[in-house]
Amino acid sequence: MVHLIDRRPNGRGKSAVNRERFLRRYKAQIQEAVKKMVGERHLGDMEQGGEVRIPRKDISEPSFGFGRGGDREFVLPGNREFVAGDRIPRPEGAGAGGQGGSAGEGDMDDSFVFSLSREEFMQIFFDDLELPRLARTELGPTERRKSVRAGFTKSGVPANLSVIRTLTQSLARRIAAGGGLAREGLAIEEAFAVAAAAGQADQAAVLHAEIDRVERRREALPFIDETDLRYRNRVWRPEPIARAAMFCLMDVSASMDEEKKDLAKRFFTLLYLFLTRKYKEVRLIFIRHTDDAEEVDEETFFHDTRSGGTVVYSALELADKIRGERYASGWNVYAAQASDGDAFGADPARSARFLREHLLPATRYYTYLELNATHAQDRASALWAEYERVAEATGNFAMRRAARREQIYPVFRELFRKESQ
Numbered sequence: 001m002v003h004l005i006d007r008r009p010n011g012r013g014k015s016a017v018n019r020e021r022f023l024r025r026y027k028a029q030i031q032e033a034v035k036k037m038v039g040e041r042h043l044g045d046m047e048q049g050g051e052v053r054i055p056r057k058d059i060s061e062p063s064f065g066f067g068r069g070g071d072r073e074f075v076l077p078g079n080r081e082f083v084a085g086d087r088i089p090r091p092e093g094a095g096a097g098g099q100g101g102s103a104g105e106g107d108m109d110d111s112f113v114f115s116l117s118r119e120e121f122m123q124i125f126f127d128d129l130e131l132p133r134l135a136r137t138e139l140g141p142t143e144r145r146k147s148v149r150a151g152f153t154k155s156g157v158p159a160n161l162s163v164i165r166t167l168t169q170s171l172a173r174r175i176a177a178g179g180g181l182a183r184e185g186l187a188i189e190e191a192f193a194v195a196a197a198a199g200q201a202d203q204a205a206v207l208h209a210e211i212d213r214v215e216r217r218r219e220a221l222p223f224i225d226e227t228d229l230r231y232r233n234r235v236w237r238p239e240p241i242a243r244a245a246m247f248c249l250m251d252v253s254a255s256m257d258e259e260k261k262d263l264a265k266r267f268f269t270l271l272y273l274f275l276t277r278k279y280k281e282v283r284l285i286f287i288r289h290t291d292d293a294e295e296v297d298e299e300t301f302f303h304d305t306r307s308g309g310t311v312v313y314s315a316l317e318l319a320d321k322i323r324g325e326r327y328a329s330g331w332n333v334y335a336a337q338a339s340d341g342d343a344f345g346a347d348p349a350r351s352a353r354f355l356r357e358h359l360l361p362a363t364r365y366y367t368y369l370e371l372n373a374t375h376a377q378d379r380a381s382a383l384w385a386e387y388e389r390v391a392e393a394t395g396n397f398a399m400r401r402a403a404r405r406e407q408i409y410p411v412f413r414e415l416f417r418k419e420s421q
Helices: 016-025 027-040 102-109 118-125 163-198 201-219 258-278 298-303 312-326 347-362 382-393 405-416
Strands: 050-055 111-116 145-153 231-238 241-251 281-289 293-296 332-339 365-371 397-402
Touching: 016 027, 027 050, 163 201, 241 258, 241 312, 258 281, 258 332, 258 365, 258 405, 281 298, 281 312, 293 312, 312 332, 312 347, 347 365, 347 382, 365 382, 382 397, 397 405
Parallel strands: 241 281, 241 332, 332 365, 365 397
Antiparallel strands: 050 111, 145 231, 281 293
16 A cells, blocks of 8 residues: 655645745735835734735736627516616716725725735845845854765664665675676586586586586575665764844933834844844844943843933944954944934044944944934934044945834835845
């Protein structure tokens, strides 16, 4: 009896190939649906999959049918108003775009619902984004090991038995051992024929016994011997991986209210999710600052309040110190800074100079997000003016402004969009 076991990864009634073809064919419509989902989601749900709705008119395809054709006349019961040749007027209210609650229901019924997995959602979410001048050449040592093929061995477990290699060894052994016996048997047969022709009965009987002995030896050769067995051999080899260290710098002075911190958190989260798709291992370093800077955990970084003025230089100096002590080699360093730009005195100029001379040469990419109030979005701060000069002189530094939640994702896409070829 033959038993067939379906070990395909896709579920019953589903085809992974057809699913990929559907995603490629309606990529634009799915991307638009994903953008709408992003605007409606909470930050904690950003990485999950979900259901997207695609208008049926976008996926409808022409179809051909067979009809009787020609002009046909027939009578329908219940008609008391019209006769042949009358023109039926358009009903009142038709084509008004739908009113009341029926419009929403019609839109729901006229949409095709498609479920996206987490991986598919993240792939579409970051599909047209890229880290500018992406370089993952910094590979660091790690405890991670990878099982790799290392030829064949003569001992092992039955699960690793290589049938083809074993049969090849068996065939080679039987050809090598049986070839000598075949030549020996051929020579004895020739001598037996000569003895039989000469009438030497005793000599012929001896030679016939030798022929039987050689044949038995040839038949006794085992089909598979223990020396023929070959097993697939695998060894564990250390695997260096591309690693990234992401520095999150944020001003937590009194001018940074909870709304601005929420905008910063959204931006940091998007950058972290993006880096996890490009690097196997990502470390987060949170540095907050007022007039002095300190490294904290994530909970303290976003929720603990502090009072004091704004000195950006202290945060940049601490970030460079931590980078030199922990992430000097084997790490790709990225940094994201969020502030309202409320710095006074010589701090903006000193911070910009330190950024240009120390941090930027050691980082892959540095982003600055200035969080302004809505009414003051067009007003340039002193820190923004100094950072602008740095951005003009360097290629791995970018800066943008944001004032509302809905601006965070467009700003992020603008920072990391793929450069035209």
